[in-house]
Amino acid sequence: xxxxxxxxxxxxxxxxxxxxxxxxxxxxxxxxxxxxxxxxxxxxxxxxxxxxxxxxxxxxxxxxxxxxxxxxxxxxxxxxxxxxxxxxxxxxxxxxxxxxxxxxxxxxxxxxxxxxxxxxxxxxxxxxxxxxxxxxxxxxxxxxxxxxxxxxxxxxxxxxxxxxxxxxxxxxxxxxxxxxxxxxxxxxxxxxxxxxxxxxxxxxxxxxxxxxxxxxxxxxxxxxxxxxxxxxxxxxxxxxxxxxxxxxxxxxxxxxxxxxxxxxxxxxxxxxxxxxxxxxxxxxxxxxxxxxxxxxxxxxxxxxxxxxxxxxxxxxxxxxxxxxxxxxxxxxxxxxxxxxxxxxxxxxxxxxxxxxxxxxxxxxxxxxxxxxxxxxxxxxxxxxxxxxxxxxxxxxxxxx
Numbered sequence: 303x304x305x306x307x308x309x310x311x312x313x314x315x316x317x318x319x320x321x322x323x324x325x326x327x328x329x330x331x332x333x334x335x336x337x338x339x340x341x342x343x344x345x346x347x348x349x350x351x352x353x354x355x356x357x358x359x360x361x362x363x364x365x366x367x368x369x370x371x372x373x374x375x376x377x378x379x380x381x382x383x384x385x386x387x388x389x390x391x392x393x394x395x396x397x398x399x400x401x402x403x404x405x406x407x408x409x410x411x412x413x414x415x416x417x418x419x420x421x422x423x424x425x426x427x428x429x430x431x432x433x434x435x436x437x438x439x440x441x442x443x444x445x446x447x448x449x450x451x452x453x454x455x456x457x458x459x460x461x462x463x464x465x466x467x468x469x470x471x472x473x474x475x476x477x478x479x480x481x482x483x484x485x486x487x488x489x490x491x492x493x494x495x496x497x498x499x500x501x502x503x504x505x506x507x508x509x510x511x512x513x514x515x516x517x518x519x520x521x522x523x524x525x526x527x528x529x530x531x532x533x534x535x536x537x538x539x540x541x542x543x544x545x546x547x548x549x550x551x552x553x554x555x556x557x558x559x560x561x562x563x564x565x566x567x568x569x570x571x572x573x574x575x576x577x578x579x580x581x582x583x584x585x586x587x588x589x590x591x592x593x594x595x596x597x598x599x600x601x602x603x604x605x606x607x608x609x610x611x612x613x614x615x616x617x618x619x620x621x622x623x624x625x626x627x628x629x630x631x632x633x634x635x636x637x638x639x640x641x642x643x644x645x646x647x648x649x650x651x652x653x654x655x656x657x658x659x660x661x662x663x664x665x666x667x668x669x670x671x672x673x674x675x676x677x678x679x680x681x682x683x684x685x686x687x688x689x690x691x692x693x694x695x696x697x698x699x700x701x702x
Contacts, residue, residue: 318623321633324662324688326642327404327423331356334405334695335417335645337570338463341365342421345519347470350421350463357403362566364514364702366522368557369418370550371411372530372685374574375402375694377538377547384544385551387558388569391698402694405573407643407662408432408605408686409693411530412445412487414572419491421463423645428458428652429491430644432602432686435609437654442600448486457490464494464521473517477510477524492523503528503553511560514702524557526550530575533683537577543683554698561702571695575683578603578668584626587673591621600657602678603668605686607657615658622659629665631688634658643688662687 327333336357342350344361382389392400406417406424408431416422416429424430433442436452443452468474474495482488483497498513500506503526510524529546536542554569561567586592586599595614600607610618615634623632633641638660639648648656661669664687670679685692 318627319631319664321631321637322641324631324641324643324664325693326688327406327645327693329404329406329423329642329645332401332403333417333423334403334414334570334572335421335423337367337403337421337568337697338418339421341367341521341568342463342467345467345470345472345521347467347472350466359568360566362564362701363518364520364522364562364565366510366514366524366557366561366565366567367418368510368554368567368569369415369523369525370529370554370569370571371525371527372533372573372575372683373547373550373571373696374691375696376691377574378696381544381547384548387551387555388696388698391569391700392696400696400698403570403697404693405571405695406645407688407693408601409573409688410446410602410605410686411572415487416458416491418570418572419462419464419493420458420460422460423647425639425644425646425648425652427460427491428649428655430652430655431600431605431607433600434607434655435598435600435657437651440597442598446487451486454486454490462490462492462494464492464523466494467521468495471519473513473520475513475520475522477506477513477522479525479527495521503549504556507553507557508560511557511562514565515562526553533575534681537682538575539577540682558700561700563702565702567700567702569696569698569700573685574690574692574694575685576604576666576689576691577682578666578684582666583668583670583679585679586669586671591625592669594618594621599671599674601660602686603670603684604663604692606659606661606669608659608661610658619659622661626661626667626669629667630661630663630669632659632661635660664689
């Protein structure tokens, strides 16, 4: 009798996730796109003051919105010792009035800044990802760097909340890095009022407080990006990130302590972040199965727009679902729209910017591209999807 090795056990079956089960952002009630319309309503600015805001806020005559790039709600809650002032502004159990908002999908800077500035969800303002296809052209557009150049106001034609607030007679300004003064992203997402460039965080905090005090009615926006950069380079589980969080905490306190009477400061963010280990990354450029039938790979590692060659969309969806469907919500374009990922409405001009297949990570996984996206693939901290650590951002309030 001959002996034989035992057969390996059959692979365990897994359940492919239903795209409708993804926790879609809370558009209309608790998302970034609801913040400035609520602020404008409190300032008495039409048309925002003529309807009940989805996100009720106590009115104030002078308002500053401070957006910290990469400051997720879950990350802040996990690091109270590095952010004592911000922690004091958290929920009622800690004596504050803070709450989480949802960033919107995808949870990425270009999309979120457009949602903040226009007060519109991604399906309307149209900045629907880190990179998206230019409809009718076989190439991607990077909406953060605005490459290749596309006419900004045909790409995003809606007025910003800042423009409407300024037109109503409220003094409006943006206090941020001089490097952003003339970028197309600033023009389509944050234009309106006066742009005031300052290089250091301390200069921005002092000038923001000064601009609030100089007007009876004012809306001031300010921003810092360094926390996000530390997360991408070193990860959110790094000393570098934690030290930068402490720096941000001190900046917020510096601004809060200078608030004039009848003013409100709102601290928020554009997305959170998660560290993804090398072994949890799938390299699209080396994976023939995921690449079959794909014309363009857009988005980013945790939130992918997948554009199929003509006639191959159904096959691409089937393969991505089979390979990744237990770790990512994989949807067709219409399924993602129906599930509300991009908001309650997707305008016709935006429809083809969305991938034939959209894949959003729900587990610790990322689809990277080592050759075509070498810089992004080298990042330690990633974001984009609808998990709480990426999607939930703080809304913290200080009253002058």
